[in-house]
Amino acid sequence: xxxxxxxxxxFGYLAGVQPAVAIVAGVILGILAGxxxxxxxxxxxxxxxxxxxxxxxxxxxxxLVSIYIAANYGGSITAVTINTPGTPSAVxxxxxxxxxxxxxxxxxxxxxxxxxxxxxxxxxxxxxxxxSVPLARLAxxxxxxxxxxxxxxxLTTVAxxxxxxxxxxxxxxxxxxxxxxxxxxxxxxxxxxxxxTYKLFDGFPLIPALIGLFALSEVFARIEEYKLEKxxxxxxxxxxxxxxxxxxxxxxxxxxxxxxxxxxGIFPGAGATIAAFLSxxxxxxxxxDPDSFGKGNPDGVAAxxxxxxxxxGGALVPLLALGIPGSATTAVLVGALMIHDLVxxxxxxxxxxDIIYSLFAxxxxxxxxxxxxxxxxxxxxxxxxxxxxxxxxxxxxxxSIIGSFAVNYSFFDxxxxxxxxxxxxxxxxxxxxxxxxVLGMVLGKLAETNFxxxxxxxxxxxxxxxxVSVVLLLLALLxxxxxxxxxxxxxxxxxxxx
Amino acid sequence: xxxxxxFGKGAGVWVLIAVLAVIMLAVSVFVNRSSKKxxxxxIILPVxxxxxxxxxxxxxxxFPDRGEEVGPxxxxxxxxxxxxxxSAFLLIRAFLGLEEKDQPWGHTGKVVxxxxxxxFYLIIMQIIGYALATILYLISGMYFLTYRNWRVxxxxxxxxILFSYFAFYxxxxxxxxxxxxxxxxxx
Numbered sequence: 001x002x003x004x005x006x007x008x009x010x011f012g013y014l015a016g017v018q019p020a021v022a023i024v025a026g027v028i029l030g031i032l033a034g035x036x037x038x039x040x041x042x043x044x045x046x047x048x049x050x051x052x053x054x055x056x057x058x059x060x061x062x063x064l065v066s067i068y069i070a071a072n073y074g075g076s077i078t079a080v081t082i083n084t085p086g087t088p089s090a091v092x093x094x095x096x097x098x099x100x101x102x103x104x105x106x107x108x109x110x111x112x113x114x115x116x117x118x119x120x121x122x123x124x125x126x127x128x129x130x131x132s133v134p135l136a137r138l139a140x141x142x143x144x145x146x147x148x149x150x151x152x153x154x155l156t157t158v159a160x161x162x163x164x165x166x167x168x169x170x171x172x173x174x175x176x177x178x179x180x181x182x183x184x185x186x187x188x189x190x191x192x193x194x195x196x197t198y199k200l201f202d203g204f205p206l207i208p209a210l211i212g213l214f215a216l217s218e219v220f221a222r223i224e225e226y227k228l229e230k231x232x233x234x235x236x237x238x239x240x241x242x243x244x245x246x247x248x249x250x251x252x253x254x255x256x257x258x259x260x261x262x263x264x265g266i267f268p269g270a271g272a273t274i275a276a277f278l279s280x281x282x283x284x285x286x287x288x289d290p291d292s293f294g295k296g297n298p299d300g301v302a303a304x305x306x307x308x309x310x311x312x313g314g315a316l317v318p319l320l321a322l323g324i325p326g327s328a329t330t331a332v333l334v335g336a337l338m339i340h341d342l343v344x345x346x347x348x349x350x351x352x353x354d355i356i357y358s359l360f361a362x363x364x365x366x367x368x369x370x371x372x373x374x375x376x377x378x379x380x381x382x383x384x385x386x387x388x389x390x391x392x393x394x395x396x397x398x399x400s401i402i403g404s405f406a407v408n409y410s411f412f413d414x415x416x417x418x419x420x421x422x423x424x425x426x427x428x429x430x431x432x433x434x435x436x437x438v439l440g441m442v443l444g445k446l447a448e449t450n451f452x453x454x455x456x457x458x459x460x461x462x463x464x465x466x467x468v469s470v471v472l473l474l475l476a477l478l479x480x481x482x483x484x485x486x487x488x489x490x491x492x493x494x495x496x497x498x
Numbered sequence: 499x500x501x502x503x504x505f506g507k508g509a510g511v512w513v514l515i516a517v518l519a520v521i522m523l524a525v526s527v528f529v530n531r532s533s534k535k536x537x538x539x540x541i542i543l544p545v546x547x548x549x550x551x552x553x554x555x556x557x558x559x560x561f562p563d564r565g566e567e568v569g570p571x572x573x574x575x576x577x578x579x580x581x582x583x584x585s586a587f588l589l590i591r592a593f594l595g596l597e598e599k600d601q602p603w604g605h606t607g608k609v610v611x612x613x614x615x616x617x618f619y620l621i622i623m624q625i626i627g628y629a630l631a632t633i634l635y636l637i638s639g640m641y642f643l644t645y646r647n648w649r650v651x652x653x654x655x656x657x658x659i660l661f662s663y664f665a666f667y668x669x670x671x672x673x674x675x676x677x678x679x680x681x682x683x684x685x
Contacts (some may be wrong), residue, residue: 011547054670084553130582171547171584178554178577185570190561193554193572195511223643224604323624391654392640398632402662406672412619429601430539453569454556491596 004135011356013058014365020151025364025461026066027369031377033067034074035086035384036392040171041071042328042435043214047396049207049336050403057340058355062362064336065316067328067364072272072308077381080109080301089272089308092280095123096293096300103296107241112298113305114374115247120306121367122474123258124313125264128320129360131266135321138211139346145454145462149472154268154324156476158439165431166483172432176440177447179204186445187452193409199412206335206441208417209405213434214328215400216421221428242298250302253283260305265314268326272308279307313363318345320356325442328435334442339407506560514556518549538599540592544585551581608642615639627635627677 013019031046045064052060067437075087080097080210093113100109134152140375142150155173182193194200259280264275283303284293291299318324323345338346349356374381404417454462463469505514512555523657525545529538546557555578613639623631645651666672 051665051670052673053672167588171581171588174577174580174584175547176576177583178551181577188564188566188570192561192574193557211665220609220613224606224609225609226605239561240685245665276627286572388642388645390645391650394636395654396656398640402628402666402672402674404668404672406670409673411620411624418613418616418620427543430543430544431598435505440512448683451573452568455572457566 003129006353006357007129008358009354010359010361013358014062014361015352018059019358019362020054021371022055022063023066024373026063027070027366027373030067030070030087031074031077031370031373031381032088032384034071035077035381036387038075040087040214040218040328041068042332043178043218044071045329045336046207046211046214046331047399047403049211049339050406052336053339056359057337057342057352059334061333061355061357061359062063062134062339062366063332063336063470065359065363066310066334066366066369068119068318069309069312069363070370072312073305073370074381075308076113076117076305077110077299077378078384081106087272087308089276089304091273091312092276092304092308093301095280095304096163096295096297098297099294100298100301105240105296107302108246109296109436110251110378111242112247112301113121114256114371114378115180115242116250116302116305117309117374118367118371119254120258120261120309121370122364123255123264123306123314124310125360125363125367126313127259127310128260128316128363130269131139132317132321133349135317136346136349139322140350143454143462143466143469144348144450144457145466145469146472147450148447148454149463149476150322150324151443151450153442153472153476153479154318154326155436155439155447156479157176157268158326158436160490164213164487165433167488168430168432169498170480172427173436173440176437176442177444178440179437180441180444181448186449199410204416204420204441205404205407205410205413207339208413209420209441210332210335210438211400211404211439212417212420212422213424214332215396215433216417217428218422219396219400222389224425225450246298248483250491253299253302254306256286257283257303257306258310261310265311266317266326267314268318268324271315272311275307275311275314276304279303309367316363320348321346321347323446325439328438331435331438331442364384436441501638504555506557507621514553518553522546524551534593536594536595536599537592537597541589544588544592546593547581548585548589551578551585554578555582584598601641612642613637615642623677625677627680628662628674630660630680632662 014023029048030041030044033039034041048067050065052063055063072087072089074492075090076093077086079085079090079094081101083094083098083101084486085091097109097113100106155177156170158169170449180203182200184190184201185192186196191201256323260274260279260282261272264278265271279298280293280303283299284290287293287297287299289297315327315330318326319330319333323343325334325344334344342348342355345464400417400421401414404414405411407413424437428434458465462471501645504510509673522542522545526538529535529541534541554574558574558578561569561571563569615635619631619635622634633655637651637657640651662674667674
C-alpha cells in the first residue's frame with residue numbers, strides 16, 4: 001500500500017511542464033541516437049549529461065532514462081528497414097525484421113518492434129518497482145565488508161562477460177579502479193598520485209572521462225575506418241501494419257521475453273544484447289514453427305525487442321537498490337546523479353524517495369510516449385541514417401568539447417576528455433573494452449571506502465567471517481575463474497584438433 | 499628500500515618516469531625488429547600497463563605511514579598487484595602467440611591530424627573565443643573529411659553556435675570562453 005501511495009506521489013511530481021518536456025525530448029533524442037548506427041545508448045546518454053547541470057535532479061534523471069529507454073527501441077527501426085542495427089541488441093531484431101521488409105511487410109516489423117518494446121519496457125519497470133524496493137531495504141543493513149564483496153562481484157561479472165577478452169576486460173576494470181584512487185584520499189587526506197598538480201586533487205573528472213571513452217573514442221575509430229558514405233535511405237511503400245488481434249497473438253512471446261529480459265538485465269554486465277539473443281532463442285525453441293525464424297517471423301522481432309527494452313528496468317535494479325551500475329549506460333547515470341550530489345544506493349530510497357518514485361513513474365510514461373511517437377514518426381526517424389558522417393563526426397566532437405567544459409568551466413576537463421578519448425580508441429583497437437574502465441571509476445570509491453571501513457571495524461579477517469561476504473567473494477572468484485577455465489579448455493581443444 | 503622510496507616523491511618521480519619511458523621505447527624498438535612484430539601492439543600495451551602499475555606501486559611506497567591498519571596505499575596496492583598479474587599474463591600469451599595478431603592500422607594519419615585539430619581548437623578557443631574557434635573547427639573538420647556542401651556547412655555551424663549560446667550560455671549559465679584577444683580588442 002505504501003508502495004502504491006509513493007508511486008502515486010511519483011506521478012504527481014511529473015505534473016509540470018519541465019518533466020513533460022524532458023520525457024518527450026528524451027524519447028525523441030533517444031530514438032534518434034538509437035537509430036543512428038554508431039551512436040550507442042550509453043554514448044547518447046553521456047553526450048546529454050552536460051545539458052542537465054542546471055535542471056533539477058528529477059528532471060535530469062527523467063530526461064536521461066527516457067533517452068536510455070527510447071535508444072533501445074530506436075536501434076530496431078534501422079534494423080528492420082535497412083538491415084543496419086542502430087544498437088548492438090538490435091542485431092537480433094534484424095534477423096526477422098529485415099526479411100519482413102524484403103517481403104513488403106516493413107509495417108509488420110516496425111509495428112511489432114514498437115509494441116513489443118513498449119510492453120517490454122512497462123513490464124521491466126513493474127518488475128523494477130517490485131524488486132528494487134525490498135532489495136534496497138535489505139541493502140541498508142549490509143555491512144561494509146559485504147558491500148565491498150558486492151562491488152567486487154559486480155566488477156568481476158562485468159569483466160567476465162568480456163568473453164575471449166576476459167583478461168583485458170578485467171585489466172580495464174582494474175585500471176578504472178586505479179584511476180579512481182588518484183586525488184586526495186577521502187579517509188586520511190593524503191595526496192595520492194597527484195604529482196604536484198592541484199587539478200588532480202579531486203582526481204580525474206568522471207563526466208569528461210566517460211564522454212571521452214564513449215563518444216570521442218568512437219569518433220576516432222570511425223575516422224580511422226574512413227567509411228563515411230551516406231547511409232542507405234529506407235523506402236516506405238504502402239505497407240500493412242498489424243491489427244490489434246495480430247499483436248494479441250504475440251502476447252505470450254512478449255510477456256515471456258520481457259520477464260527473461262528483465263531478469264538478465266539485473267545481472268551486472270549482462271544487458272540488452274544477451275537478453276535479446278537468449279529470448280530470441282527461447283522463442284524459436286518454443287515455437288510451433290521454428291523454421292520460420294530468420295525468414296520474417298514477427299515473433300522473432302517481438303522476442304528480441306521485448307527483451308532488450310525490459311532489460312533497462314532490470315539494469316536499474318542493482319543501480320538503484322545497491323548503487324552498483326551493471327552496464328555502461330547505468331554507469332553514466334551514476335555520473336549524472338553524482339553531479340547533482342546524489343549517491344545511488346539504498347539510502348536514496350530513504351533520503352530522496354521523491355527522486356526514486358518520480359523516476360519509476362517517468363519510466364512508465366516514457367514508454368507510452370515512445371509508443372505514440374513511434375507510431376507517428378517511424379518514417380521520420382529512419383531519415384537519421386542519411387545524415388552524412390562527415391558532418392556528424394565533427395559535430396559529436398563539438399558537443400563533447402562543450403559538454404566537458406561545462407562540468408567545471410575548466411580546460412583541464414576538456415583535456416581529460418580528449419585524453420580518455422585517445423586512450424579509449426587505442427585500447428579498443430587491441431580488444432580492451434572501455435565500459436569496465438568507467439565501471440571501475442564509478443565503483444572504485446564505493447569499494448575502497450567500504451574495504452577500509454570493514455578493516456577498521458574488524459580487521460582483514462572480517463571478509464571471511466561474514467557469510468554474505470564469503471558467498472559474494474566466492475561468486476566473484478567464480479566469475480573470474482570460469483572464463484579462465486573456458487579459455488584453457490578452448491586452447492586444449494584447439495591444440496588437439498591441430 | 500630507501501632508493502625505491504627516492505623514486506616515490508619529488509624529483510625522483512620524474513627520474514622514474516624518464517627511466518620507464520626509456521624502457522618502453524627500448525621494448526618498442528626491440529619488438530618491432532623481432533619476429534614478434536605482428537604482435538607488437540599486443541606486447542607493447544601490457545608492457546605499458548606493467549610499467550604504469552610498477553610506477554604507481556613505487557609512488558605508493560612514498561605515502562606517509564601513520565601506523566594505521568589500512569593506510570592510503572593499501573587499496574591502490576591491491577589494484578596494482580592485479581594489474582601487474584594481468585599484464586604479465588597478457589604478455590606471456592602474446593609471446594606464446596596465443597593472442598590475435600595486430601589488426602592493420604586504418605587511416606591513422608587522419609585520426610592523428612583530427613586529434614591535433616581538436617587540441618589546436620582547444621588552444622585557440624582561449625585566444626579568439628568559443629564562437630570563432632568553433633566556426634573554424636567545425637568547418638575545417640567537415641572540409642578535412644572531404645565534405646563540400648558549403649550551404650550545409652555554414653548553416654550547421656551557425657545553428658550550432660546559436661544553439662550553444664542559448665542552451666549553454668543563457669540557459670545553463672556556462673561562461674563560454676570569450677578569448678583573450680577578443681577581450682583585449684573589445685574590452
